[in-house]
Amino acid sequence: MEFLNDLFFNVANIQWQMVVMWLIGGILIYLAIAKDMEPTLLLPMGFGAILVNLPLSGAIGEEGALTVLFNAGIANELFPLILFIGIGAMIDFGPLLSNPKLMLFGAAAQFGIFMTLSLASLFGFDLKDAASIAIIGAADGPTSIFVANTLGSNYVGAIMVAAYSYMALVPIIQPPVIKLLTTKKERCIRMPYEEKSVSKLTRILFPIIITVVVGIVSPASVSLIGFLMFGNLIRECGVLNSLSETAQKVLANLITIFLGITIATKMHYEQFLTPSTLLIIGLGLFAFIFDTAGGVLFAKFLNLFTKKKLNPMIGAAGISAFPMSARVIHKMGLKEDPGNFLLMHTIGVNVSGQIASVIAGGLILNLVG
Amino acid sequence: MNIDVNAFLSTLPIMGKGMLGIFAVTVVIVAAMMLLNRAGSANSEEQ
Numbered sequence: 462m463e464f465l466n467d468l469f470f471n472v473a474n475i476q477w478q479m480v481v482m483w484l485i486g487g488i489l490i491y492l493a494i495a496k497d498m499e500p501t502l503l504l505p506m507g508f509g510a511i512l513v514n515l516p517l518s519g520a521i522g523e524e525g526a527l528t529v530l531f532n533a534g535i536a537n538e539l540f541p542l543i544l545f546i547g548i549g550a551m552i553d554f555g556p557l558l559s560n561p562k563l564m565l566f567g568a569a570a571q572f573g574i575f576m577t578l579s580l581a582s583l584f585g586f587d588l589k590d591a592a593s594i595a596i597i598g599a600a601d602g603p604t605s606i607f608v609a610n611t612l613g614s615n616y617v618g619a620i621m622v623a624a625y626s627y628m629a630l631v632p633i634i635q636p637p638v639i640k641l642l643t644t645k646k647e648r649c650i651r652m653p654y655e656e657k658s659v660s661k662l663t664r665i666l667f668p669i670i671i672t673v674v675v676g677i678v679s680p681a682s683v684s685l686i687g688f689l690m691f692g693n694l695i696r697e698c699g700v701l702n703s704l705s706e707t708a709q710k711v712l713a714n715l716i717t718i719f720l721g722i723t724i725a726t727k728m729h730y731e732q733f734l735t736p737s738t739l740l741i742i743g744l745g746l747f748a749f750i751f752d753t754a755g756g757v758l759f760a761k762f763l764n765l766f767t768k769k770k771l772n773p774m775i776g777a778a779g780i781s782a783f784p785m786s787a788r789v790i791h792k793m794g795l796k797e798d799p800g801n802f803l804l805m806h807t808i809g810v811n812v813s814g815q816i817a818s819v820i821a822g823g824l825i826l827n828l829v830g
Numbered sequence: 831m832n833i834d835v836n837a838f839l840s841t842l843p844i845m846g847k848g849m850l851g852i853f854a855v856t857v858v859i860v861a862a863m864m865l866l867n868r869a870g871s872a873n874s875e876e877q
Contacts, residue, residue, distance in 0.1 A: 561863035568856040575845040583838035591841070660870030663863075670862050678855050816859070817852060824851045828844050 474516030478730035485733075486510030486725075489622075498629035501714075502602065502721040506622065509725020510733075521726055530723040535617075538610055540720045541603030542688045547713025548603070548815070549692025550705045552783070554667060556809035559657040563775075563806065565759070567813030570779025571821040572755025573598035577748040578825070584740060590614050592829040594741050597624045598748025599818035600631075601781035606724070607685055608822045612830060618727030619738040623745035628782045632789045634746070635777050638753040639793065643773050647761070648797040650772040654805045664697040675820055681830060682823025689819060753777045756810075775803055778810040781818035787811035 489507030493500035512520045513527060520527045534540035557563055574595045581591035593614035596605050605624040609617045627634065639648075668690035676683035696705045727733070756776030764770050774793055778786045787807035794803040 558863060558867065561860045561867070564856050564860050564863070565853070568852045571852055572849065575848040578848075579838050579841040579845050582841045583833060583835065585832040585834050585837070588837075588841070591837075657867075659867070663866045663870035666866055667863065670866065671859060674858055674862065675855065678851070678858075817856065820852055820855050821848070824848050824855075827851075828847060 471516050476516070476730075478734050479514045479516065481734060482514035482728065482730045483511050485728075486514070492626075492629070496629075499625045501717045502625045503629070505718060505721025506625070506725050506728070509722040510728040512722070513725055513729050521729065527723055527726045530719060531726045534719060535606060535610060535723055535726075538607050538684070540716050540723065541606040542684055544603050544713060544716045544720065545685060545688040546692035546695075547708045547710075547716065549668070549689040549694075550696045550708035551713070552693060552696075552812055552815060554664070554693065554812055555659050556805050557812050558659045558663055558667060560806075560809055563809040564813040564816070565763075566756050566776045566779040566810045567815075567817030568779070568820075569759030569776060570752045570756035570810075570814055571598070571817050573748040573751030573753070574821050574825070576751045577744050578829075580747060581744050584744070586737075588829055590616060592825050593617075593620055594744050595748060596620075596822055596825060597627065597741075597745035598752050599781055599822055600624070600628055600749065600752065600786075601815065601818040601822075602628070602720075604685060604781070604818050604822040606720075607682075608825055611681070611826055615732070616737060616741055618724065618729075618733050619741040620745075621724045621727070623742045626742075627745050627749050628785070631749075631780070631782045631785045634749050635753050635786065635789055636793055638750050639757055639774050639777050639790070642754060642757045642761075645797065647773050648793065649801065650770050651798070651801050652772050652775070652803060652806050654802070656805075661697070661699065665694065668693040668697070671816060675816075675823060679820065679823025679827050681826035682819055685822060686816070686819045689815070749780070752780045756780070772801070772803060772806075775806045775810050778807040779814040779817065780811075781814040783811045783815055784808065786814070 486507040489503045492498040493504035519525055577598050578591050578595035581594045589612040593609035593612050596608040602624055609620050672687050672690045675686040692708050695701045756779040757773045760771045760773035760776035774790050778790050780786050790807045791804040794801045
């Protein structure tokens, strides 16, 4: 009997909050596997949520493996930065370079970030936490982690869960907002794509120039933009194909494995099961909605002055969720008019969102940090 | 949860500066990209 008592003594330490966190972990795993929602991150986060919420879990605490990983890779922002090398190597900026004006939509679609910052302050979050919550609207996991961590937010776990969940929910969140703000006639506007070749010199100089410009304006985000553009330079230089391939696949995959499960360190029930978490999830949705609205309304605004009308739906692709947002809007265009191919425009806007979200993150750090 | 209207109002200038800042940086980047494209096409024509 004593032996059994010794073996199962820890059962007595189970609390109902832990069970709730196991359920949340289970839901994340279910969404990842059954619904294919950002499985590379939601699955490790879900499993990690269970791991850290076991009674007397050895994975956390001063010498716990996840704490060690957190200190080694997230507290110092290393994991999101390294992941950005892989993301930079994956992105072809060609569609944006052939029509640079599309970059303006990337800027407009960051509106939700700044709007959410104000709203989170209204709900009583202090400025740094409000800014960290607002960055969910960047629709960009590494940027969200970087900013929230740099600002020392207490809500990193909830912010990550919201950011990655909403990125996976782009096909559900964006269409109704776009439909609400546009008429059928506007959604049917055709935008013929004129293919322009982009020289190799342009492709090589682009990441360097972006790094210099953004680095000067927003020094706090120079490592973010620098690592993203370094990855892109590896891709475009033409002499490092093997490194580019490694960055796109092996490096990105390795970091992703550790990133999700390590973030779960911040999903301990004491930090996670609070009313603030629900509020943060609501504010994240608000940020995505207003990002989408910002892009669409900006395109409509430009249409007041241009002869060649733009399909305002492309503005919504200015969020950083790449390439999901571009595909969603392209499909919406096809649904309205089967002959309307918006993909190249939406891809251009979508990659500009990747850069704009980093700029927005840097500006947040400049203004609030 | 407490509603803090003063905090909300105090963040409005941040919103304004943020959006203005992002558009200003973007305009510089767009101009740089346009120059790059010109330089690139001139270079390929020479070749």
